[in-house]
Amino acid sequence: MHMTESNHHQQRVAARTRARDARRSGTPVVVLDQPVDAADRTARCRSRVRRAVSTDSFTLYAQPIVDLRLNQVTRHEILLRVRNDIGEPTAPWAFPDMAERVGEILAVDKWVIDHALALIGRGAQTSHYQINVSGKSLADPGLLDFVNEAIRRHRVKPECLTFEITETALIENRNEALAFATGIRQTGCHLALDDFGTGYGALTHVKYLPVDLVKIDGMFVVNLCHSPADQAVVSKLTELCHTLGIHVAAEYVQDEGTLELLRSWDVDFAQGYRTGRPEPIAVTPKHQVQTIEFELRLPPQYTAMG
Template identity: 50%
Template sequence: MNLDDILALASNQTLSQLERARARRSTRRVQQEYQRAVSEGRDLIDDIDLRDPLAPDVDEAARISRAAQLAKLGTLTWVRASEELTWSDEMSLIFGYPPGTVRPSIRLLTRLIHPDDATEVRRTVEAAWRERTVKETTYRVVRPDRVTRYVHCHVEFVVDGDNRPYGIVVTGQDITEIELARQERVRLARRRETVRTELAGRDPATGLLSRQRFADEIDTASRAGSGVLLVVAVEPVAPAGGTGTDDQDRLASAVATVVRRAARRADVCGRTGFGEFGVLMHRTTLDSAAALAEAVVDGIRAQPFVVGQARLRLDAVGGLVRYQGRDETRGIDLLVDAETAWRQARESGVPCVALDQPAPADERREICRNRVRAYLADDRLTLYTQPILDLRLNQITRQEILLRLMDEGGKAHSASTLLGDAERIDEVLPIDRWVIDRTMELIARGAHTSHYQVNLSSRSLGDPHLLEHVQRSIRHYDVDPGQLTFEITETARIANLTEAHNFAHGIREIGCQLALDDFGSGYVPFAFLTYFPVDLVKVGGEFISGIQHSAANRTIVRSIVDMCRALGIRTAAEHVEDEVTMNLLRDYGVDFAQGYLVGKPKPVNTPHRPVSAPAEADYADPERGLRAATG
């Protein structure tokens, strides 16, 4: 290739903005040197000794700068002797300045580096100088137009041609796109680790859907077409001498296995209550569903169950209800109808009873109301207590009052199903009043140093007379209000937010405290903590179980604890079942722990001396009761 070819090739090559800028600066430098030579009278024709900038006898700073220029990297040089700072055209562009438009300085460089990264950059430079080595760092640059870029730099200690300390040379590259891609990969990996593959809501003992999740599945199925719902009730028999809860969970797991095996692959199974199991059969006939129901009932009756040292044969009955697609009946209402059907089967002595259609709303409501009143009238409600550990003192200082139902066999089990039905038909207030009175009686007989936490339905909070009832009961049993904390849950169901707000502040005024249960698991907005005088937040048990294996749960719990501490609210954790979890909670600053590791629920001891209940006349006349309570 001759000179003409090279010139032709150069003329066809489009120059970049950087190359054009370099050409202009080179032209200006040649013109300036020419004018200076003329003014000094120097001979403009002379031999030039060209030197290779990468030759061994050239100083390190020049070699590094030349290598960076060839690699299209920016360079920044600080000379120790003069403390002069210079940077290359490439580095100037990284910093957001057109080449030659600003004079480099330490002050300008400091202003360009993101404030959060300035300390790390300074530490890296000092380490490179002190250790006379090469260091790497990535930092953010905030350009004059306020655009932020990520820059990765090698910071090198250099010497001059005589091997004496010369200064620092930094070679940098804009890696914004690379860094953002890396951050996105990290975020996606973290999200894959923390997100759950399915909604929460499985029964821990059986792995079946919980009652609420099962009801949601019924809602979804009923909107899509017709089908049949089956609820099987198993006679709740526990082994003699057993501890109760553990044996019942093992028994429930064994029964759940029988139910799963009998159900079809497309059917949805759930644990709908204590001794209750549901099977949702979508797009099937009532006759087909009845045949499956009989197979499930016969399978449970024929299957011997071994729990501990006991060998059991259980009784079972089934209730079915057929639903039509796109009607107004909710999933929870269909559950109530199926439960009514199995109760009819038990009363009639037949394996199954089937309802051809859901019950009318008024009839269903009356059935639920009668069931709630029957539990109260038959004295089948009882109280249990579960200890709460103060993690600061490592001492049990509180007891939670738990409501339990007594079945025909004298065994106690959860009252959640009854309470759910009672809330839905606005019949939960009598139950809450019963719990309040029995708790006051318990406190009056117990140690006055104990503290008790009492659960109240959020539906009851909307009743304007609830606070008056609490005041009457406290006065009647001569209880110290400071021994009481009232727990509320499911704030989305509060019937009257104003009345609930008044109750919360009224409770605080008489000396009691207020707790929020299952925080993070329901629909409680954070704003609730600002306008309700909450003293204690109980973190939802689903975030505590298996927390040592879940980075997401650990993050959520730490965040709740930090937020509550800033708001002056104490925190408690439920479902604590191992030492690892307990130690994590201590490290996070949780105040209280509750669970099987601390202690299992136990029945309240039989009173050793009689204490009369408040007069029924006081309950019938709220104003009279209030006058008595306030003196």
């Protein structure tokens, strides 16, 4: 009982704080007599996602990925940002999570795929682009056909594309993930396994899936210089994947010391704020761009390197 009362008190304090901040910023505040029930919350979230998709309330960013052997940017990961009410891009995590929770993520994934391929098709296609696919979307049997049609319509070279799926997606949708992976490889695209090392079946996944690249989860990388345990995990996972003929990328690379460790273990690619922050590549079809060709531009820290 004490825990419940404490939680309610904390919620009331948080609500008063948010209301006060909203009034200071001029944001309208609506006070409800009763909490909104779960069904109404779900319906409102679905409506919000559908409205965002129909009004193109998104923008795409590209984060550079450095080839550690060449010391060059040879890839980019395409990232989604959602625009707020005044048109500014907001943090990327909450919206996809909400869309997954209310069963609307497929529409978001299709928007990203279609608009990313439209942009890629306008460029010289001399770089390589990585696009994420939600685990929930993999359950849709029409997704592969949608991807293939978009590749043809936008005249994109399949070999320039890698589709990333997460270990969580494999655990929840193993058969669907395998069907998508097999089909996407037959199209000529590549396949990456994201968040590698966090799931119980990590080694099983690289055994049965036609994976070209694994991205070691950032939880093993962000503190790499100071954690012997993380060093052991990253070095051994890299050795294992290379034995299987799979390339390895490390996420959340924040400093030069981490880069040096990754090079010492022959990790293939590095991604993080040390090698390049995400940059906007387009807003909506109403704001046309000519190209998204960022490749072959070295980050400042590499200009003096061979």
